[in-house]
Amino acid sequence: MPRSKKPSSHKAPQVAIIGAGIAGIACARTLAQAGMHVTVFEKSRGCGGRMSTRRSPFGDFDHGAQYFTMRDPRFEAALATTAGTIKRWSANTVRVMDANGQVLATTGRPNDAHWVPVPGMNALVKAWATPLQDGSIPGCDVKLQTRVTQLEKVNGKWCLQVENGEQQQGFDHVVLAIPSAQAQTLLADSGLMPDWQSKIADVLVDPCWTLMLAYPQASQPGLSHLGPHWNVARSTHHRISWVARESSKPGRSAIERWTVQASPQWSQEHVDDAPDRVIAKLTKAFGEITGIRVTPSHAEVHRWLYAQTRRPLGQPFLHDATQQVSVCGDWCLGNRVENGFISGLELALAIAEA
Numbered sequence: 001m002p003r004s005k006k007p008s009s010h011k012a013p014q015v016a017i018i019g020a021g022i023a024g025i026a027c028a029r030t031l032a033q034a035g036m037h038v039t040v041f042e043k044s045r046g047c048g049g050r051m052s053t054r055r056s057p058f059g060d061f062d063h064g065a066q067y068f069t070m071r072d073p074r075f076e077a078a079l080a081t082t083a084g085t086i087k088r089w090s091a092n093t094v095r096v097m098d099a100n101g102q103v104l105a106t107t108g109r110p111n112d113a114h115w116v117p118v119p120g121m122n123a124l125v126k127a128w129a130t131p132l133q134d135g136s137i138p139g140c141d142v143k144l145q146t147r148v149t150q151l152e153k154v155n156g157k158w159c160l161q162v163e164n165g166e167q168q169q170g171f172d173h174v175v176l177a178i179p180s181a182q183a184q185t186l187l188a189d190s191g192l193m194p195d196w197q198s199k200i201a202d203v204l205v206d207p208c209w210t211l212m213l214a215y216p217q218a219s220q221p222g223l224s225h226l227g228p229h230w231n232v233a234r235s236t237h238h239r240i241s242w243v244a245r246e247s248s249k250p251g252r253s254a255i256e257r258w259t260v261q262a263s264p265q266w267s268q269e270h271v272d273d274a275p276d277r278v279i280a281k282l283t284k285a286f287g288e289i290t291g292i293r294v295t296p297s298h299a300e301v302h303r304w305l306y307a308q309t310r311r312p313l314g315q316p317f318l319h320d321a322t323q324q325v326s327v328c329g330d331w332c333l334g335n336r337v338e339n340g341f342i343s344g345l346e347l348a349l350a351i352a353e354a
Contacts, residue, residue, distance in 0.1 A: 012037045012139060015351070016160055016171040018148050018186070021049020022337060023329045024177030025128050026078075026344030028140070032132065034352040037139035039168070040132060041160065043147040046122060047129040050307065051337060053120030056298055058214035059253030061246055062121040063302050066259065068337035069112040074345060075338040079115075082127045087250035089114040091232040099237040101289045118251030143168075151190040151325070158324070173324045173351060177344060179306035180205060180313070180331045187325075194320040199313060203331055206264035207271050208307035211282040214298035218256035226256055227292035239266045239285040260286050264308055275301050309335040317347035321354065 013036045017024045020042035028038045046052075050064035067089055070076045079086055091114060096105040117123035132140045150161035151174055158171035176183040180203040187197055218226045231248035235241055239262055246257040260282055262270075270278060278301045287293040309331045317328040328347040330340035 013172045014157075014170055015039070015173045015175065016041065016158060016168065017175040017177055018160075019049065019177035019329070020044075020047040020125070020129060020142060020144070021177060021329070021340060022051055022125050023340040023344035024049075024175070025125050025132075026341045027175055027177060027328060027348040028132055028142075028344075029128055030345055030348035031351060032137045032140050034348070036352070038132065039140070039171070040129070040142040041146045041148050041162075041168070042142065042144050043163075045145055046126065047142065047144075048122035048125040049340075050304065051117075051121045051125050053122040054212060054300075054302065056212065056214060056257075056300070058216050058298050059246065059255045059257050060120045061212040061257060061259050062116070062249070063210045063212055063259060064304065064307075065121055065337050066242070066244055066261075067114040067116050070115065070338065071112065072338055072342055075341050078341065078345075079124075082124065085117050085123050085127050086115050087118050089116045089249050091230075091244075091248060095230055095233040097233050097235045097237065097289050099235075099288065101291060104236065116249050116251075120252075148186070149189070151186065151192065153323075173326070175347065175351075176325070176327045177329055179329065180327075181306060183327045183329075192323065192325065194318070194323060194325060196318045196320070199318065200327065202311065203309070203313050204311040205306045205331055206308045206310050207267045208264065208304045209262040209267045209270065209278050209282065210302045210304065211260040211262070211279065211286065212298070212300050212302070213258045213260065213283065213286065213296040215256040215258075215292070215294060216297050217294065226294060227290040233289065235263075235289055237263070237285055237289055239263060239282060240289060243286065243289060258286065258290075258292075264310070267303075267307075271303070271305070275303075278303075306331075307335075312339075316343045317350070319347065319350060326351070 017040045052064040054061045054063045133142045147163040158174045160168040184200045231245040241263040242261040313332040319326040328343040332343045333339040
């Protein structure tokens, strides 16, 4: 990530970043390299956001973002700093399937190379967050399992109210690197009304149910895999939009595993369904597309309430210079992994320049 000149002030500015996805960590690293003290607050047990990896007895699943592309040279330059973590995913075919598993189009290898971190999607953000966590960058920290519930100004400094009743004080600037709906709620709960808050309300982000299936029986002698000979497919099935063989990705376990992502419309219609019901319906649809009708040894689902941006903000970030509060995230520019990176990077550069 580009380095900026350190501030001339003897006391480094204190910045609180809420959210440890790729946007939040990109912003944190860039600000730390500019000489600021950064504290990242993350409600989950690890960094990554939707670049997450779910463990199972049969191997891991990338149950959020499936891969990323490199279109922006700044993103490519940042990835070069962790080159050993990134591998190209050469999926043998990318197909578009109808509801009955018939091929509508075969695109071969995609125009944009598909890249994945190893051993899982969360490895990239974890690698970038490590210097903030292990003391390599003095004054910086990542606080996991720490949900921020309210923001307020105390003696001209930001005070963060945490869910367990604690307070984190003394911040000059606050960055919300969380989904748009969550950012809007936190601002409202804190009684904050930046001039640009109405712009966040115009952003639309769809939910997504993700199904994870494992078939260790495919590893029996004489079987290399079950079902189709392709590894990735986009689908027009009313329930499913994407299926991918996890074991086809580099650096993964060889046990046959599939990640299945429901369509935005179906996910919205069934957003409050019980997990068991979602598993049954998506497994049935998966069998219709792939021909795999064997009972899986492992099946679980994860519901992403904010997954795919349908209507982005249209600019990389929002910043209130008077109140010193900002927002960033992939939803500002789209839904690609590199959208999140660029959003966090550009916000950090704007803060550092100011």
